Amino acid sequence: MLDFDVQVVGMGECTRVTVRGELDIATAPQLVEALTRAIEERQPRIVVDLLGTTFVDSTGLTTLFRAHKRLESQGRVLAIVCGSDNFEVRRVIDLMGFDEVFNIYETLASSGCEESGSAS
Amino acid sequence: MTASDEPEAVDAAPLPSGAPGSDALEQVQGWDVAGRYRASGIAQVGGDWYDVVQVASGRVAVVIGDVSGRGAQAAPTMSRVRDAARRFLREDDDPAVTVARLNDLTVQLLPGQVVTALVALLDRTEGIRICSAGHLPPLTVDGTRTRYWDVAQGPALGLTPDAVYAVSHHALDRSATMVLYTDGLVERRGEPIDAGLERLARSGATASDFAALCDHLIGTVAAGDDDVAVVALRRKESG
Numbered sequence: 001m002l003d004f005d006v007q008v009v010g011m012g013e014c015t016r017v018t019v020r021g022e023l024d025i026a027t028a029p030q031l032v033e034a035l036t037r038a039i040e041e042r043q044p045r046i047v048v049d050l051l052g053t054t055f056v057d058s059t060g061l062t063t064l065f066r067a068h069k070r071l072e073s074q075g076r077v078l079a080i081v082c083g084s085d086n087f088e089v090r091r092v093i094d095l096m097g098f099d100e101v102f103n104i105y106e107t108l109a110s111s112g113c114e115e116s117g118s119a120s
Numbered sequence: 121m122t123a124s125d126e127p128e129a130v131d132a133a134p135l136p137s138g139a140p141g142s143d144a145l146e147q148v149q150g151w152d153v154a155g156r157y158r159a160s161g162i163a164q165v166g167g168d169w170y171d172v173v174q175v176a177s178g179r180v181a182v183v184i185g186d187v188s189g190r191g192a193q194a195a196p197t198m199s200r201v202r203d204a205a206r207r208f209l210r211e212d213d214d215p216a217v218t219v220a221r222l223n224d225l226t227v228q229l230l231p232g233q234v235v236t237a238l239v240a241l242l243d244r245t246e247g248i249r250i251c252s253a254g255h256l257p258p259l260t261v262d263g264t265r266t267r268y269w270d271v272a273q274g275p276a277l278g279l280t281p282d283a284v285y286a287v288s289h290h291a292l293d294r295s296a297t298m299v300l301y302t303d304g305l306v307e308r309r310g311e312p313i314d315a316g317l318e319r320l321a322r323s324g325a326t327a328s329d330f331a332a333l334c335d336h337l338i339g340t341v342a343a344g345d346d347d348v349a350v351v352a353l354r355r356k357e358s359g
Contacts, residue, residue, distance in 0.1 A: 003310070022309055025190055025346070055310055058276075058303060062188035062234040065279065069232065088312045095313070096236060096254035097275025100283070 003054075006034040014045040014113040020052040023060035031060065035067040046071060047113035050082040056089045061098050068102060079103045079111045148172055148180050150244050155351040156334035158342075160190050160304070166347035167194025168302045169202045175213040175241070183209070184255065184351055185237035186302040194347075197233045201226065201277065205239070215239035215251035216285045219274065223253065223285070226278035235277040238300060244355065248290045248298070253277045256303060256317075259324055261333075262296040266321040269298075297333065297354040299324060304346030305337065316341070330354060 004021035015038045023031060038046050048064060050056070068078040080102050082089055093099055105111035159166040167187030175181050183205050187194040204225050208218040218239050226233055238255040240248055250258065250269070254276030257268045272288035292298055299320075306316030323340040327333045334350040342348050 024309060026309075057307055058186070058188045058234065058236065059190070062232075065234060066232045092313060095256070095273075096234075097273070097279055097283070100275045101279050 004030065006030055008034050008038050008041075010041055010043070011113055013043055014047055015041045015043045016047045016049060016108075016113050018049040018052065022055040023050075023053055023063075024055060024057040025059040028059045028063045031063050035063070039067065039070065043076075045077045045079060045112060047079045047081060047108070047111045049108060050080060050089055051086060051108070053082075053086070053089050056092050058092075058096060061093065061096060065098065065101065077103060079105055079113070081105050081108055081111045083107065148174065149178075150356055151180055151242055151353055152330060152356055153180075153182065153351065153353045154331060154334055155349070156338060157350075158304075158338060158348045160345045160347050165192065165195040165198070166190060167198050168304060168347035168349040169198050170300065170349045170351040171202055171206060172351075173206050173209045175209050177213050179213055180242045181209045181213060181215070181218075182240045182242065182300065182351060182353060183237065184300040184302065184349055185235055186255070186304075186347070186349070188234040190347060197230055197235065200230065201235055201237070205237070209239070213241055214287065215241050215249055216272070216287045219251045219253050219277070219285045220283070223274075223277045223283050224281070227281045230278060233278050236303075237277055238271070240298070240300065242353070248292055249287045250290060251285050251287050253283075253285065254279075256301065256306065258290075259299040259301070259317075259320060260292065260296050261299060261324040261327065262293060264325045266324045268317065268321070292355065294355050297330060297352050299333070299337065299350065299352050301337070301350045302348060304344065304348035305342050305350060307346065308343045 004027040007018045009016045017038050071078045083106050155170045171183040173181040187197045208221045236255040238252045240250045250271045252271050252273045260267050272286040274285040275283045320341050327336045333352045
């Protein structure tokens, strides 16, 4: 089994997409499906939580980029949460130059999509 | 230029320079160039390519690139960008000019496509000029010593119309070989990219024969089923 899981949770003004495990060419189709659902929620802000993402490749980042562009064209925002301590993922983002286009935040709190209560 | 000008099919897309069956040493004045291309699965072409272009100034340009995605889906974009790179380099051999033009083309005509690419312009007296668009750094091998060059980096092609690209200058000694490669060579699931880069450097240090270098690297370093392109180059002994 692939070590991958993605969840979409509506949180008031924003929709949170939590990506866990290895995001690459094999698992990217699941993220495409999750992002499509999140975009259909029609909230102004979608926050993609990569805090639990252990590996990412160019196809995974391209999937996020396409969602970013689509939301931007609709006047909506894609925000990405990837702490600088998530070195492996951040390194690939920076190496390919995605840091020049993505809205990247260190924490869920700073991304404008923090959960108020407890959830899983 | 409009978004509807996107490629739709692979029809008439020529094979990349480094397609299966064309792995011979390239005949280039002043330089030895060897390349290898391996498509994933049963596909004949994929998103990776390398190319060697004799430019008007008598210099030689080497291009390597990688379209996000795999196999036949990425091939139309690959052939489009590769052919444009050839044309742009013949008009102006400045690597940063070509990379900036390729970025404009990708942003405007291939929306949503993301391509990493590296252009190296070889000059036997002036050294090597490099511009990278989000591509992995060149490895140099000199005997058992290996080093990754810190090259001028801009974002991958297609990310932003505001991208700025610069050129860095590098010296390649007579005893040294420069290796360009795509991420299919070094990436492995569940492993940091730096571990793959270390594996590539270790493998490069144990290579003996220039002609067999690309096969050696693919055989000892590549793990997955991703497209892989590798190109190695060094100064010719004479001429």
